Amino acid sequence: MDKGELVKTAALAKLKLDENEVETLAIEVSAMLENFSMMMEADVEGLEPTTQTLQQENRTRRDEGPIDSGDNLSNDLLERVPEKEGRFIVIPNVI
Amino acid sequence: MKYQSFVGLEIHIQLISETKVFCSCPNNFGDEPNTNICPVCLGYPGALPSLNEEAVFKALKVCKALNCHINEKAVFDRKNYFYPDMPKNYQITQFESPFGVDGYFNLELDDGSFKKIRIHDVHLEEDAGKMIHDGYQSRLDYNRAGTPLLEIVTEPDLVAGRDAELFVQQFRQMVRYLEVTDGNMEEGSLRCDANTSINLPGMGLGTKTEVKNLNSSRFVNKALTYEIKRHGKILDKGGEIIQETRLWDEKTSTSKSMRTKEDSHDYRYFPEPDLPPYRVTAEMMGKVESAMVELPNDRKKRYIKDQNLSVEQAAFITGERETADWFDSLLKLGAESNQSASWLSGDIQKVLNREEVTLEESPFTAERIKELFDLINTKKISNNIGKDLLQAMFKEDKDPSLLVKEKGLEQVSDTGAVEKVVDEVLAAHPAVVDAVRAGEDKQVGFLMGQLMKATGGKVNPQMAREIIMNKIKGSE
Structure with a gap:
């Protein structure tokens, strides 16, 4: 992978790379991509792409809430949050 | 005007439903923060989405009303971006094969004529959470994350700010008729982004800019009018328009650059592996058609x-x-x-x-x-x-x-009874009677008023007027 493209991809993934990392990763990522490029050899002419393997269409649900099981899911989930203010989840400013 | 202008809109509407689009958390506006959350809408590993039928129904209603071609097989895609308003780091949306494509809306212009505005597509997606920022931290509320959102994208067939304003108004009216959204722009249940570009006539589309943060149809008009003018000034000076997203600031009535597109617009869409495609059934279409108004x-x-x-x-x-x-x-x-x-x-x-x-x-x-x-x-x-x-x-x-x-409000149409009251009124106001007799017919109004007052308004006014005139003029 070209270094410029690597740096751009890293930026999109919010990853900070120093120069050494760019050097090594450029080689490693290229090797990974090469592995995947083996798939390009398969002849897929006329085949519809497989986007999922659930083998099922129209798996929908009714517009109904869960039957009240008495547990308190949202509170349990909030308990796992590292920093809170009231019921808000607090993170460092992102603007 | 020297240039030709092109305007396209992206309108998001929050669909009315009991639950979110891919999980069964309640879809309620204004609840305590983070009460309507679960592993699916918080993006916990292994949690699987499942599609809400009601959201599909409402999406198809809008497609139908906008005369769209309905894709036989609707597919969901992941739009990847990293921002804390979306805990999964991607938004489930539709990209390659949305519910509806190639529609149109007949827009009524100010002069009463109609203009066909082409609709590029109608796609179903999930809304993001809400963030409140201050100087050093951001607060997150994920109640809205995963609520059903429908995006309608027009082709750049609108010409000016006023067209776009009318479109938003008439579109809002339509979706309220369809009962798919409450369309409240201030609360954000209808949100609008506007694209515009200008060019010399015959040269096709120019470089576009997008304006966000437009929470009323009037602002849509103001922001676009401002942008079209701004583009014109740049081109007049031989400058170049930068393709970018801008924010409308109502206080200063100007738009400000938010970010340039190149850096942020690589969403790496790919088909959502956790959701099977949705093949629109005859049963569902029947339901949609019978619900049309x-x-x-x-x-x-x-x-x-x-x-x-x-x-x-x-x-x-x-x-x-x-x-x-x-x-x-x-x-x-x-x-x-x-x-x-x-x-x-x-x-x-x-x-x-x-x-x-x-x-x-x-x-x-x-x-x-x-x-x-x-x-x-x-x-x-x-x-x-x-x-x-x-x-x-x-x-x-x-x-x-x-x-x-x-x-006892029934009108008195008994001539004798009315005549009696008329006599009383005329006797009480001889000066006015003289004036009417002298030709000041306007003064009859005063007498009518007195009559109505005396009878509590229950006399047939036409009949009363005739009796008054007869009594005054007839006795000459």
């Missing part, structure tokens, strides 16, 4: 053409579906359209405004109003008494004929 612009045309309403009256009545439905039921009972329209837009609306209630919440049923019209049209009561009666109907929640009896 006559849309506001069609209804307006019908009222003008078949019911002889003025453009203004038709616009007023079709403004809200509730009012139009009510009007139709009144016509069905045999009421005359012009009488119905003028009462509805006049006295009935006045009472509703003053009491701050909607037609639906008021005691004014179509049956009662038809009864009121019958009382007036058969001259049992005068038009003015009818207006008072409307107040009484509101306050006492009773049928008009009952109130007429209870309050």
